[in-house]
Amino acid sequence: xxxxxxxxxxxxxxxxxxxxxxxxxxxxxxxxxxxxxxxxxxxxxxxxxxxxxxxxxxxxxxxxxxxxxxxxxxxxxxxxxxxxxxxxxxxxxxxxxxxxxxxxxxxxxxxxxxxxxxxxxxxxxxxxxxxxxxxxxxxxxxxxxxxxxxxxxxxxxxxxxxxxxxxxxxxxxxxxxxxxxxxxxxxxxxxxxxxxxxxxxxxxxxxxxxxxxxxxxxxxxxxxxxxxxxxxxxxxxxxxxxxxxxxxxxxxxxxxx
Amino acid sequence: xxxxxxxxxxxxxxxxxxxxxxxxxxxxxxxxxxxxxxxxxxxxxxxxxxxxxxxxxxxxxxxxxxxxxxxxxxxxxxxxxxxxxxxxxxxxxxxxxxxxxxxxxxxxxxxxxxxxxxxxxxxxxxxxxxxxxxxxxxxxxxxxxxxxxxxxxxxxxxxxxxxxxxxxxxxxxxxxxxxxxxxxxxxxxxxxxxxxxxxxxxxxxxxxxxxxxxxxxxxxxxxxxxxxxxxxxxxxxxxxxxxxxxxxxxxxxxxxxxxxxxxxxxxxxxxxxxxxxxxxxxxxxxxxxxxxxxxxxxxxxxxxxxxxxxxxxxxxxxxxxxxxxxxx
Numbered sequence: 001x002x003x004x005x006x007x008x009x010x011x012x013x014x015x016x017x018x019x020x021x022x023x024x025x026x027x028x029x030x031x032x033x034x035x036x037x038x039x040x041x042x043x044x045x046x047x048x049x050x051x052x053x054x055x056x057x058x059x060x061x062x063x064x065x066x067x068x069x070x071x072x073x074x075x076x077x078x079x080x081x082x083x084x085x086x087x088x089x090x091x092x093x094x095x096x097x098x099x100x101x102x103x104x105x106x107x108x109x110x111x112x113x114x115x116x117x118x119x120x121x122x123x124x125x126x127x128x129x130x131x132x133x134x135x136x137x138x139x140x141x142x143x144x145x146x147x148x149x150x151x152x153x154x155x156x157x158x159x160x161x162x163x164x165x166x167x168x169x170x171x172x173x174x175x176x177x178x179x180x181x182x183x184x185x186x187x188x189x190x191x192x193x194x195x196x197x198x199x200x201x202x203x204x205x206x207x208x209x210x211x212x213x214x215x216x217x218x219x220x221x222x223x224x225x226x227x228x229x230x231x232x233x234x235x236x237x238x239x240x241x242x243x244x245x246x247x248x249x250x251x252x253x254x255x256x257x
Numbered sequence: 258x259x260x261x262x263x264x265x266x267x268x269x270x271x272x273x274x275x276x277x278x279x280x281x282x283x284x285x286x287x288x289x290x291x292x293x294x295x296x297x298x299x300x301x302x303x304x305x306x307x308x309x310x311x312x313x314x315x316x317x318x319x320x321x322x323x324x325x326x327x328x329x330x331x332x333x334x335x336x337x338x339x340x341x342x343x344x345x346x347x348x349x350x351x352x353x354x355x356x357x358x359x360x361x362x363x364x365x366x367x368x369x370x371x372x373x374x375x376x377x378x379x380x381x382x383x384x385x386x387x388x389x390x391x392x393x394x395x396x397x398x399x400x401x402x403x404x405x406x407x408x409x410x411x412x413x414x415x416x417x418x419x420x421x422x423x424x425x426x427x428x429x430x431x432x433x434x435x436x437x438x439x440x441x442x443x444x445x446x447x448x449x450x451x452x453x454x455x456x457x458x459x460x461x462x463x464x465x466x467x468x469x470x471x472x473x474x475x476x477x478x479x480x481x482x483x484x485x486x487x488x489x490x491x492x493x494x495x496x497x498x499x500x501x502x503x504x505x506x507x508x509x510x511x512x513x514x515x516x517x518x519x520x521x522x523x524x525x526x527x528x529x530x531x532x533x534x535x536x537x538x539x540x541x542x543x544x545x546x547x548x549x550x551x552x553x554x555x556x557x558x559x560x561x562x563x564x565x566x567x568x569x570x571x572x573x574x575x576x577x578x579x580x581x582x583x584x585x
Contacts, residue, residue: 054540057532078539087540094537098555104541107551111542147555164541 007032007203008053008073008172013064015045015052021062022048024228030172033200037214037239038207040225041247046207047091049225050176053205054088055081068172082108083115087170089161091177096148101160102130104148105167112168133166137193154181162193173197174205179213191216211243224250258326261297268299272330276359276396276423284355284390288324292357295326300335300366309338309565316345316376316387322353329359331366333399338369340568343412345377349385351414352377356391364399364426369407371564373572376412378579383442383471386414393420397429400455405432407563409572410445411579419477421450424458424486431460434560436572438553438579439472439504448478448509453486453519462493465557467576468504469583479511482519489519497527498556500549500583550577 008030015023022045030036040046052059053066055078066073073081096104102123109129110120121129134141139159149157158178165173175194179187194204194217206219214222214236222238223230224247231250232238242250262269279289300306316323331337345352354376360368370393379386389412395404406420422431433449451460466474474497482489497506506527514521530552538548554561554573561569 056536078536079542079544082540082542090537090540092533094531094534096534096538096552096555098558099551104538104551107543107547108538108541111544111547115542168541 005032006030006067007069008205009065009067011065013052013066014062015048016060016062017048017058022228023052025064026228026230028223028230030203030205032203033198034220035198035204035206035217036221036223037219038205038223038225039209039211039239039242042209044225045228046209046225047176050088050091050174050205050207053174054078054086079111083112085171087165087168087173089158089165089173089175089178091180093149093157093161095150097150099148100145101148102126102144105130105164108164109167130167134163137163137166137196139163139193155183155186158182159186159190162190166193166197169202171201172203172205174207176207177209178206179208179210187213188216211239214239226250258295258297258328259293265297265299268330269297269328272359272361273326273328274359276361276394277357277392281392285357285392288326288355288357288392292324292326295328295356297327298329298337298339300329300331300337302332303334304332305335306337309340311340312342314341314343316352316354319348320350320352322355325356327356327358329368329370330361331363331368333363334365336367338371338565340371340565341373343372343374343376345387345412347377347380347385351385352387354387354389354391354413358391358393358420360395360404362395362397362399362402362404362429365401366399367403367405368395369405370395370420371568372408372410373568373575374408374410374412374416375575378412378441378443379414381441383414386443387412389413389416389418391418393418394423395421395431396423396425397431397458398425399429400426401428402426403430403432405434405563406449407434407560408436408447409560409564409575410435410437410447411575413445414443416445416447418447419449421452422460423452423454424460425454427455428457428459429455430458433460433462433464434563435464436467436557436560436576437465437474438467438576439469439474440579440583441470441472444473444475446475446477448476450479450481451491453480453482453489453491455486457488458486459490460492462491462495463559464495465560466497466506467500467553467556468497468506469500469580471503473505473507475507475509477509479513480521482514482516482521484515486516487518489516491519491521493521493523494559495523495525496556498553499527499529500580546577546581549580549583553580
């Protein structure tokens, strides 16, 4: 499925954190509407890739480029990337004490709307938008008036990330191990929601350790990351192969190359 | 106040200086010696003041001191909500504010006193600004009376201020809700004293200190349960938030209990705004400054919800302005 223009093009990306080189040259092209999975063993650099694309300040780019929608992504501040349609569903969503989910989400949506030159939504208008979104994905509003992620279970935090994704409607959604810590029912719910949100104008980069999420979300391309490099890429069948064989055979291949 | 002294000398004579005596401390003595005006509120028995009484203080003249006096007397079963706001223009020299505020609540009366203090804090290098040395104290004199202090302190170069409650009447209630923010070279040393004298008296202290830049924030509080205060209760919560690595937060809680039936609770926390928290909000499209402002406002929520509506909106904005430039 090689249609659409390249939304994200990563070339020769090398990234270090606290002096340790984690990514050692990543090449990746993601087109409009495509879903790519990034798989790999622990410590291979999957989360680093997700964080660096979103602009986390702890990571240092040593070399390479990342072009998003024709722009130099690495030159943009985190909020500029967000306003340009880059969304990261965090592996460990943080808690914001005293701020309701609803207020937080409205502030975020209004920041994007300001960027697009659209009027900001007041609480009443926002509630309508939110209710329509919740209805579309079949969720209730029980999380909305609780403080952001405070006292949420692990599964609720992950669901909350997906809810934000649904409301903020990014062009590029990066899911960082959204499946970890989810029981099978929650996993299905999240996967179904992601599937509903797939569209020709939205691309997904799904970072995952396990293949099980990909049982429900069929990717266009699967990349395998080992020791900071993409050592193999293929179709959805690659995920199943990894499930059966593990990662070791690829890691060995990486060492050889 | 000067009008009240002429028109209602009996009331002034009875209550003025009855909560904060002239000899209380250096600045109360100074105030008592030189004050020329201020405000006096008298709420007669059973009257519920239908509107929030609002006052605004400003120090204009350079090289000056301001020594106003406030006296509020709420008779049996009455209620009043009193707001004060303070600002001052920028001056290179320091100015002094040494006010005295006295509250008296008779049986069943309730006084709610809210302050948003935004005196000039001095410049980025700590030059200029107001020295804010204020004595505020309330006496819950009658049974079932209640005195509630809420303050948002964002201004002044140095603040020393401890709005306190003397809980003399049985079942009387004292409350203190405070947000103090220091940026650049500001120092805030603030807190409360809750003196439990009557039976079944109850006090609540919620203090939120935010330090940014080189700011120093100190909570200094005393809870004293006297011998006769059987069944007294106190709950104190004291939270500090640090922004950056050059600021400081200090907490000095004094607890003095002389009645074994008292129940005391003290909770304290210190946290730093984390890079991960800011990044999370920026990833959702908020600027770094908006992110910090949101985190700080969430931190202060328990206090802001005690403020009258308009003041709460003001306070939220004020925190945002006071924090400008505190994130790099």
